Amino acid sequence: MAERPLSPHFTVYRWAYTMTLSILHRVSGLALSLALVAFVLWLVAISLGPASYDAFSPALQSWPVRILIALAIIALLYHFANGLRHLAWDMGWGFELRQARASAAVVLIVVAIASIACLVFLFRHGAGA
Amino acid sequence: MVQLALPPNARIDKSAGKHYPAPSGARRVRTFRIYRFDPASGQRPRIDRYDLDMEQCGPMVLDALLKIKNEVDATLSLRRSCREGICGSCAMNINGVNTLACTRACEDLGGGDVSIYPLPHMPVVKDLVTDLTTFYAQYAAIKPWLQTRTPAPPDRERLQSKHEQQRIDRPSACILCACCSTSCPSYWWNSERYLGPAALLAAYRWIVDSRDEALGERLDALEDPFRLYRCHTIMNCAEACPKDLNPARAIGAIKQMLADRQH
Numbered sequence: 001m002a003e004r005p006l007s008p009h010f011t012v013y014r015w016a017y018t019m020t021l022s023i024l025h026r027v028s029g030l031a032l033s034l035a036l037v038a039f040v041l042w043l044v045a046i047s048l049g050p051a052s053y054d055a056f057s058p059a060l061q062s063w064p065v066r067i068l069i070a071l072a073i074i075a076l077l078y079h080f081a082n083g084l085r086h087l088a089w090d091m092g093w094g095f096e097l098r099q100a101r102a103s104a105a106v107v108l109i110v111v112a113i114a115s116i117a118c119l120v121f122l123f124r125h126g127a128g129a
Numbered sequence: 130m131v132q133l134a135l136p137p138n139a140r141i142d143k144s145a146g147k148h149y150p151a152p153s154g155a156r157r158v159r160t161f162r163i164y165r166f167d168p169a170s171g172q173r174p175r176i177d178r179y180d181l182d183m184e185q186c187g188p189m190v191l192d193a194l195l196k197i198k199n200e201v202d203a204t205l206s207l208r209r210s211c212r213e214g215i216c217g218s219c220a221m222n223i224n225g226v227n228t229l230a231c232t233r234a235c236e237d238l239g240g241g242d243v244s245i246y247p248l249p250h251m252p253v254v255k256d257l258v259t260d261l262t263t264f265y266a267q268y269a270a271i272k273p274w275l276q277t278r279t280p281a282p283p284d285r286e287r288l289q290s291k292h293e294q295q296r297i298d299r300p301s302a303c304i305l306c307a308c309c310s311t312s313c314p315s316y317w318w319n320s321e322r323y324l325g326p327a328a329l330l331a332a333y334r335w336i337v338d339s340r341d342e343a344l345g346e347r348l349d350a351l352e353d354p355f356r357l358y359r360c361h362t363i364m365n366c367a368e369a370c371p372k373d374l375n376p377a378r379a380i381g382a383i384k385q386m387l388a389d390r391q392h
Contacts, residue, residue, distance in 0.1 A: 003138055004168070004252035004253055004254065004260060005135075005136070005138050005139035005166055005173070005174055005252070005253050006135055006136055006139040006250060006251070006252060006253070007139070007164070007222075007246060007247040007248060007249055007250060007251050007252075007253050007259060008135060008139075008141070008164070008246055008249060009249035009250035009311075009317050010133050010249075010314075010317070011133075011135075012222060012225060012244070012246050012249065013222070013225055013226075013249055013312065013365075014224065014225025014226050015225075016365070016368065018363050018364040018365050018368055019314060019363060019365065022314070022361060022362075022363040086362060089362050089377075089381055090381070090384065090385070090388075091385075092378075092381055092382065092385055095367070095375055095377055095378035095381060096375070096378075097364075097367055097368065097375075100364050100367070100377075
């Protein structure tokens with residue numbers, strides 16, 4: 001008798017908002033941990049004085065780093081907004097399916113608008129620097 | 130652990146599927162793509178395609194499966210009993226969502242082929258029949274019976290108010306079909322250690338029962354990083370439940386009770 005095979009799971013389950021927001025919460029949390037390391041390096045550069053800061057800051061102006069900063073901002077906004085959703089659940093609110101679907105939509109819309117606003121503001125003011 | 134890829138023996142053999150065409154003269158043909166695994170063959174799982182004339186078939190997915198078994202291919206294995214959504218036997222993954230074949234109408238599946246797989250991330254006994262031993266053991270682990278310390282009243286049953294009964298009405302409606310637990314990614318990755326939504330909903334049902342006197346022990350048994358706290362409120366369970374129950378809310382309520390008793 002052959003060993004019982006494991007039935008398909010990840011590859012057959014219909015992708016839904018439930019799993020999407022959950023995995024994004026983890027991915028954004030992980031991204032923010034990494035961004036925090038970069039942020040601390042930046043603080044170290046500041047604390048060591050003008051010379052080290054001048055050596056560090058041109059890297060922040062490069063496009064690859066700008067894109068990483070943009071992603072970190074989006075991750076922060078998403079993790080914050082969806083984190084509020086988790087806080088509401090922890091207090092017992094929002095478990096009805098229509099509430100969970102609505103809160104998911106609100107999170108995505110708010111994050112999209114806030115991300116665009118943040119990025120437009122930052123790159124408009126940062127580009128001339 | 131998270132393991133996205135199936136083990137080699139579980140991977141579907143794409144070259145092996147059989148095709149059963151519809152009878153000539155069929156007018157409304159629909160294709161059912163069904164996961165097949167025969168433990169006696171030594172072969173890997175495959176997908177067979179069955180073309181049915183929907184004019185000659187009952188409305189539900191279970192009707193289609195039984196038509197296949199009765200008229201096309203008697204080797205197809207599946208569990209079924211009540212055919213009215215109360216036994217939970219025919220739980221399976223239909224077009225990507227866990228549900229009961231007997232209460233899911235083919236018409237509600239939109240157009241196109243119908244894909245049918247066994248409940249996800251479970252050992253397959255044969256075709257659509259999965260091994261639910263662990264699932265049942267997890268149910269047993271939450272001690273799904275009334276536990277009392279005080280002697281029963283001599284002249285009557287342990288009575289409940291109408292309100293007290295209402296608190297357990299919904300969670301008692303669970304039929305243990307396993308649609309919720311096997312829809313949960315967290316359960317997929319930790320099914321040995323995380324109890325899963327079905328068992329936790331059952332735990333909640335006894336925790337909030339006004340007659341039960343083992344609340345402390347029940348909460349103690351759940352206060353564990355894996356048994357309870359692998360729930361990350363993904364909400365697949367509530368989306369999947371064919372009885373419109375909400376295991377996620379029950380789990381949230383248990384987490385709140387555990388937090389509340391800290392102070």
